[in-house]
Amino acid sequence: MMIDNLPYRQVAADDLRPGGLLCVADHASNHVPEDIELGIDPALLDAHIAVDIGVEGIADRLARRHGMPAHIATVSRLVCDLHRREDDPAAVPSESDGTLIPGNIGANVEARLDRFHRPYHAALAELIARAQPRLILALHSFTPKMATSDEQRPWEVALLYNQDDRAARHAIRLFGEQGLNVGDNQPYSGKQLNATMDRHAEAQGIPYCTVEIRQDQIGTAAGQARWATLLADVMGRVALEV
Numbered sequence: 001m002m003i004d005n006l007p008y009r010q011v012a013a014d015d016l017r018p019g020g021l022l023c024v025a026d027h028a029s030n031h032v033p034e035d036i037e038l039g040i041d042p043a044l045l046d047a048h049i050a051v052d053i054g055v056e057g058i059a060d061r062l063a064r065r066h067g068m069p070a071h072i073a074t075v076s077r078l079v080c081d082l083h084r085r086e087d088d089p090a091a092v093p094s095e096s097d098g099t100l101i102p103g104n105i106g107a108n109v110e111a112r113l114d115r116f117h118r119p120y121h122a123a124l125a126e127l128i129a130r131a132q133p134r135l136i137l138a139l140h141s142f143t144p145k146m147a148t149s150d151e152q153r154p155w156e157v158a159l160l161y162n163q164d165d166r167a168a169r170h171a172i173r174l175f176g177e178q179g180l181n182v183g184d185n186q187p188y189s190g191k192q193l194n195a196t197m198d199r200h201a202e203a204q205g206i207p208y209c210t211v212e213i214r215q216d217q218i219g220t221a222a223g224q225a226r227w228a229t230l231l232a233d234v235m236g237r238v239a240l241e242v
Contacts, residue, residue: 002031002074007082007116008123011063011070013131021235022133023070024124025059026083026196027052027140030076038078039103049096050076052141054218054227059139061228068232069131071124078104080116083140085195091117097146121199128200135167135239136201136208137231141215142187156217158183160190160210162198167207170238178230183212207242209235 003009030051032038044050056072063070073082077093078101084091092109094101128136140160145152157175159168159182168184175182185191190210194202201208211231218224 002033006123007073007075007080007120009072009074010123010127011060011072012067013063013069013071013127016069016131017067018130018132019134020131021068021135021137021239022128022131023059023062023068023137023139024196024200025052025055025070025072025139027077027081028056028059028072029074031074032076032079036079037103038101040078040099040101044099045076045078048141048143048215049099050078052077052139053215054141054213054224055139057221057224058213058218058228058231061225062137062232066228066232068137068235069127071127073120075116080112082117082120083193083196085199086113086117088195121196124196124200128204128206133206135235135242136197136206137235138197138201138208138210139231140210140212141218142212144214144216153183153187153214154181155183155186155212156180156214158186158188158212160185160188160194160212161208162190162194162202164202164205164207167209167238167242170241171209171211171234174234174237178234188212207239209238 030045059070062068161168
């Protein structure tokens, strides 16, 4: 839900400790404002095409229990995908994983960007300037398989990166030491899908980890608590290495 009509909320961000860790969750919400009609079955708002399942609970726990301030989206990626460049047609998607989004066909893209995308990223930039983070964690989740494919995804967690892989390399090793099957730019490649970190981390030389967690790992509160603890530990260790 949006508070004060803002496309984001920030947790534990009022009393920042410069040089710490910061969490960003671009796809944490399935909220659709009342004045926007997507034209889809409402049940789809609980599916991965609308929200990164499990991410909001982890980001909240990282901020409230592990001292990692969080910048969390409060609007569905189907309304405006905050993890896309403004010039990407998928910023206001007309389809997702084989599902047509008829309400977005012919939508006023500029109005959506002005209402959701631009204030989200302006606030994130301001938070980063205040926090001066040593490491940014960009948190996402992925399905065990895509709706358009029968191929199972074996990775329990994955690290995505574009040009700057220095933090990702440490995280891949540390998650592997936990006995996890770790994807290296899988199931998506950060060479193509890394817009938020390209803009706010790589462009400023800030180390980051774009972490994708398989959704069956974090569909429950217990799973989210487990992964919040694991992420706090691994990201803290990565921050000491970069």
